[in-house]
Amino acid sequence: MQYVLGQLAGYVILLGIGLFFALAVLTAVRIETRWLGTKKTFEWFSTAGRTIKTGLLITSVVSAWTWAATLLQSSTVAYQYGISGPFWYAAGASIQVILFGILAIELKRKAPMTHTFPELINARFGKTPHKIFLGFAFMTNTIVTSMLILGGAAVIQALTGINVFVASFLIPIGIVIYTLFGGLKATFYAEYLNTALIFGIVLVFTSVVYFGNTEIGGISGMYDKLSKSSALLPIPGNAMGTYLTMASVGALAFGIINIIGNFGTVFVDQSYWQRAIASKPKSVVPGFVIGGLAWFAIPFALATTLGLSAIAMNMDISAQQVESGLVAPLTATKLFGDIGAIVMVSVLFTAVTAAGAAQLTSVSSLVTYDVYRTYIKPSSSGRELMRISRMAILGFGLGMGVLSSILFVSGISLQYLYLAMGVFIGSAVAPISLAILWKKTNRNAATLGALAGLVIGISSWLAVSYVLSGQISLASTSNTISLLVGNTTSILSSLAIVMLGSLARSEKFNFEQLRHKIIVYDEKIRTRIEQETNDTTLKKSSRSALLYGILISMVILVLIPVPLFALNYIFTKSFFSVWIFAVISCVVAGAATVWLLPIIQSRHSIQEVFRRSIGSQKYEMEQETSPGNEEFAQKILVAIDGSATSVRCLNYVNFTLRDISNVQVYITHIIEWSEDEDEDGIDEETVSKIQEQGKIMIQSVVVPARIRNHQRLVRLGDPAKKIAELAKSLNIDTIVMGKRGLGNAENLGHVPVELLKLTSKAVVLLD
Numbered sequence: 001m002q003y004v005l006g007q008l009a010g011y012v013i014l015l016g017i018g019l020f021f022a023l024a025v026l027t028a029v030r031i032e033t034r035w036l037g038t039k040k041t042f043e044w045f046s047t048a049g050r051t052i053k054t055g056l057l058i059t060s061v062v063s064a065w066t067w068a069a070t071l072l073q074s075s076t077v078a079y080q081y082g083i084s085g086p087f088w089y090a091a092g093a094s095i096q097v098i099l100f101g102i103l104a105i106e107l108k109r110k111a112p113m114t115h116t117f118p119e120l121i122n123a124r125f126g127k128t129p130h131k132i133f134l135g136f137a138f139m140t141n142t143i144v145t146s147m148l149i150l151g152g153a154a155v156i157q158a159l160t161g162i163n164v165f166v167a168s169f170l171i172p173i174g175i176v177i178y179t180l181f182g183g184l185k186a187t188f189y190a191e192y193l194n195t196a197l198i199f200g201i202v203l204v205f206t207s208v209v210y211f212g213n214t215e216i217g218g219i220s221g222m223y224d225k226l227s228k229s230s231a232l233l234p235i236p237g238n239a240m241g242t243y244l245t246m247a248s249v250g251a252l253a254f255g256i257i258n259i260i261g262n263f264g265t266v267f268v269d270q271s272y273w274q275r276a277i278a279s280k281p282k283s284v285v286p287g288f289v290i291g292g293l294a295w296f297a298i299p300f301a302l303a304t305t306l307g308l309s310a311i312a313m314n315m316d317i318s319a320q321q322v323e324s325g326l327v328a329p330l331t332a333t334k335l336f337g338d339i340g341a342i343v344m345v346s347v348l349f350t351a352v353t354a355a356g357a358a359q360l361t362s363v364s365s366l367v368t369y370d371v372y373r374t375y376i377k378p379s380s381s382g383r384e385l386m387r388i389s390r391m392a393i394l395g396f397g398l399g400m401g402v403l404s405s406i407l408f409v410s411g412i413s414l415q416y417l418y419l420a421m422g423v424f425i426g427s428a429v430a431p432i433s434l435a436i437l438w439k440k441t442n443r444n445a446a447t448l449g450a451l452a453g454l455v456i457g458i459s460s461w462l463a464v465s466y467v468l469s470g471q472i473s474l475a476s477t478s479n480t481i482s483l484l485v486g487n488t489t490s491i492l493s494s495l496a497i498v499m500l501g502s503l504a505r506s507e508k509f510n511f512e513q514l515r516h517k518i519i520v521y522d523e524k525i526r527t528r529i530e531q532e533t534n535d536t537t538l539k540k541s542s543r544s545a546l547l548y549g550i551l552i553s554m555v556i557l558v559l560i561p562v563p564l565f566a567l568n569y570i571f572t573k574s575f576f577s578v579w580i581f582a583v584i585s586c587v588v589a590g591a592a593t594v595w596l597l598p599i600i601q602s603r604h605s606i607q608e609v610f611r612r613s614i615g616s617q618k619y620e621m622e623q624e625t626s627p628g629n630e631e632f633a634q635k636i637l638v639a640i641d642g643s644a645t646s647v648r649c650l651n652y653v654n655f656t657l658r659d660i661s662n663v664q665v666y667i668t669h670i671i672e673w674s675e676d677e678d679e680d681g682i683d684e685e686t687v688s689k690i691q692e693q694g695k696i697m698i699q700s701v702v703v704p705a706r707i708r709n710h711q712r713l714v715r716l717g718d719p720a721k722k723i724a725e726l727a728k729s730l731n732i733d734t735i736v737m738g739k740r741g742l743g744n745a746e747n748l749g750h751v752p753v754e755l756l757k758l759t760s761k762a763v764v765l766l767d
Contacts, residue, residue: 004333004341010160013345014170021190021353022177028189042382043525046115046365046389047278048184050525054283054290055597056188057275061097061291062594063191064271064358066198066298066351067144068151069418071344072325074299076415077254078307079317079327082226082235082243083571083579084251084561086303091556092258094296096266098552101288101545103267104276105538106436108284111514112533113526117273117432118370123517124435124509125443132447134370136428138363140268142403143421145359145396149404151414152352154324159333159341164408169401171349175356176397179364180390184278187357192598194354199591201347202298205332206305206584213335216312223576225312239568243311244576246564253480254419259557260487261422267429270362281532285545289552294593296556297586304583306331323413356400360393367392411474419483423461426491427453430498438502439509445501449494457490637666637732639723640701641751645738647701649766653736654704665710668726669698670719690716720754727761739765 043049052060070093077085107114114120118137122130153167162170179186210219217224226243234241237249266272276284310317310331317327329348332340368389373380380388407417430453431446462472464485469476476482520526563569571579599606636653640646650667657663671694694714703710715722727735740749752765 005160005338005345007161009342010156010162010167010345011170013160013342013349014156014162014167015173017346017349018170018173018175018353019177021193021350024193025186025189026177029186042386042389043520045386046184046361046368047274047525048188050278050280050529052188052275052279052283052287053598053601054286055593055599055601056192057279057283057287058291058294059195059594059598060188060191060275060358061272061288062295062298062590063195063198063351063354064275065093065097065266065291065295065355066195067355068148068155068325068348068352069414070295070299071198071302071348071351072151072155072328073415073418074303075307075310075328075331076322076325077251078303079310079322080235081248081251081254082230082238082245082311083304083308083576084238084246084248085254086300086307087246087561088251088255089258089303090296090298090300091561092255093262093299094292095259095549095553095556096262097272097292097295098289099549100266100272100276101285101292102542102549103433103436104273104279104284104288105281105542105545107273107276108281108533109538109542110436110511111518112281112529113515113518113520114273114277115369115518116270116277116365118270118366119374119518120514121432121435122370122374123514125446129443129447130370130374132450133428133432134366136268136425136450137270137366137370140265140425141270141359141363141366141396143417143424144265144269145356145400146403146407147414147417147421148352148356148359149400150407150412150417151325152348153404153408154414155326155329155348156345158321158324158326159329159345165401165405168404168408169398171352172356172397172400175353175360176394179357179360179397180393184274184361187354187361188278190357191354192594194350195594197350198298198347199587199594201343202302202305203587203591206301206587209305209309209335210580210584215335216309219577219580220573222308222312222580223571223573226308229311229314240570242570243308244571245569246561247568247570248565250480252565253484255561257419257422257480257484257487260426260491261419263429263491264422264425267432268425270366271358274358274362274365281538282541285541285548289545289548290593293552294590297583297590301583301587302328304580306335309335323415325414360396363396364389364392416474416478419478419480420461420486422487423457423483423490424454426487427451427457427494429491430495434498434502439511440502440506441498441509442502442505442507445498445505448501449497452497453490453494456493457486460489461486634663634734635666635730635732636663637668637723637727637730637735639719639735639737639751640667640669640698641719641738642669642697643738643740645740645766649736649738650701650704650707652764652766654706657706663707663709665703665707666713666726666730666732667698667701667703667710668713668715668723669694670722671714671716672719673716718754719751720758723751723755724758727759732761734762734764735759736764736766739767 074086074089077089079085107120111120111123116137118130118134121133149168149171152171153164156162156167157164209216210222216222223244230240230242230244235243235248235250239245239247276288279287306328310327313331313334315331315334317330321327321330329341329344332344334340336343368385372388373385377384428450431441431450434441435446461477461482464482465476465479466472468479468482520529638649638653640649653665671690698712698714713726715726723735723737726732735755737752738749739747739752748765752763756763
């Protein structure tokens with residue numbers, strides 16, 4: 001078989017781009033932890049310190065929701081149904097992200113310390129429901145990951161000839177590397193790079209096809225070619241059989257399945273809860289609302305470009321290739337040659353790796369918080385959780401390849417898995433949502449609703465498949481009607497059971513309990529959460545999320561498509577031109593948002609990194625600045641370690657100041673903590689206690705009366721390095737410390753020896 005690209009090109013893309021992403025992301029994480037002073041505690045590793053702003057949240061939401069199916073399946077439905085396909089794909093999968101903003105802000109209001117949504121279920125409903133919903137969470141991650149790798153491996157094999165099983169194991173390598181060491185923050189950085197790349201490629205494809213490709217002939221040429229294709233091969237169920245209509249029964253049925261099925265893959269996917277948890281409270285609602293709208297532009301524009309181009313050029317694409325999602329890459333290759341194939345493989349690979357990283361971090365959080373800390377070792381330290389988390393990342397990363405290989409051998413296609421997923425996970429949507437939204441939700445009704453809905457959904461799916469074809473097989477269960485019935489009954493039966501059961505036997509749960517049942521050990525993060533989760537402010541955000549969610553959903557799902565469907569409207573050339581300009585406008589707006597907003601919001605951190613790289617920025621991490629910012633004639637740093645010699649250093653400074661006024665003295669105590677501890681994840685509870693003891697010690701030091709301007713600083717890390725860093729950042733003139741400290745060295749202690757190597761400042765050592 002002749003492949004568009006050779007295997008060498010495929011391996012270069014798989015390994016080269018993967019390692020490049022890993023290197024870029026880990027470099028960004030290293031800059032943050034080293035130059036911006038971020039401590040790599042396990043809380044930071046699993047929640048990104050809960051400091052994510054709107055711009056980065058938008059790019060993360062877009063990236064996490066841009067699966068292989070987004071880039072592949074969207075063009076498939078365009079090829080099958082015409083112009084209605086891209087709209088129903090985009091509309092049917094964007095409103096869930098927008099509506100999830102309601103749950104996200106309620107989580108910030110009622111359970112701000114939460115790490116995972118099963119942890120919330122455990123605190124509200126207890127252990128048995130927790131185990132059941134934890135099972136749904138793992139099933140969701142498994143299904144989503146399967147689709148990611150399955151779609152990516154199939155396209156890579158089709159275009160490069162690399163064995164699909166080899167591709168299935170090579171794809172996760174880069175994901176595992178940067179997730180293993182960088183945690184959730186690394187995922188956010190990778191998602192920014194991925195989203196920026198995807199929007200750039202979609203914008204180029206759309207612009208070139210509609211304004212620069214002579215074979216298509218621009219917007220007018222596309223319209224004429226689609227009209228001819230409609231006459232030659234009319235689409236059953238479309239108005240007049242044309243591709244140029246929203247009145248498509250097949251596309252509408254797909255849209256309903258898409259809407260119902262994707263509620264499960266958002267509301268039951270820990271990766272979206274994790275993004276809500278990692279974000280600042282004021283960023284949650286705009287992040288998910290704008291993120292959903294920005295994501296809308298990707299499948300809408302890409303499928304309207306590549307999917308319709310395949311029809312216009314009368315491409316000969318087999319049914320198997322359509323089911324495998326190969327319409328988009330084959331069309332890109334036809335339009336742009338080898339460059340098009342390389343671009344599609346590259347963007348698909350980055351999309352799979354970024355979304356896959358979101359799944360890896362989700363699974364690792366579920367394993368550490370909901371399995372290990374809940375059932376195996378509740379008293380586990382941060383270092384232990386870090387180790388378990390990394391083991392989970394490595395294990396699930398390898399499992400990705402095994403799972404996708406099994407699915408490929410079994411003959412399950414990307415399209416089949418995408419349409420069937422709602423049957424399996426849709427029943428958990430209502431119970432999980434009502435657990436955070438409604439205080440009357442009954443725990444037994446919620447659990448029964450999830451399990452019974454699953455059974456009812458699968459049973460109705462199989463029953464309708466059997467009735468329609470007389471057998472149960474992959475072919476019969478892929479029937480649109482049976483999938484529609486299965487998806488619908490799964491989610492609606494669960495909702496009915498939960499609602500009726502809760503009304504019959506209501507609970508009156510006090511959501512304030514969640515603030516006390518779920519604990520964050522990292523004192524710094526816990527304090528910030530308590531300060532930022534002001535209920536009055538968040539209530540306004542909650543109302544905004546509800547308003548925006550309902551309004552946008554009505555516009556996308558009702559006001560735009562329903563009149564066009566009801567009137568059997570067939571696009572004129574003028575209306576088609578307006579439609580295409582709307583598509584391009586969506587891409588431009590989305591691209592501008594994801595490219596610029598994260599950089600604008602991070603400009604201060606970027607400036608600080610730049611200044612520190614040339615050594616001109618003062619140390620700001622936990623820095624206590626002087627009142628009035630007045631200039632001092634001299635700045636002295638006194639290092640105190642509790643030894644008698646170090647305390648005498650203050651008397652020395654007091655003596656030297658008898659003829660000098662306007663002097664600033666910094667009294668610092670460094671709590672020794674090796675960098676190796678940082679790499680393994682700090683035990684937040686232990687560190688918090690150590691820091692408190694350090695503060696008590698330094699506060700107990702008596703400062704002579706002559707030293708009027710003084711500050712007490714406590715730091716954690718290598719003593720020599722921290723003293724050198726403080727001396728440089730505070731522009732210290734003289735460092736004063738003991739020769740031996742608490743050690744038994746005969747001459748100089750190890751800290752003074754190392755300090756003299758690290759600093760050019762004047763150092764006074766007292767015996």
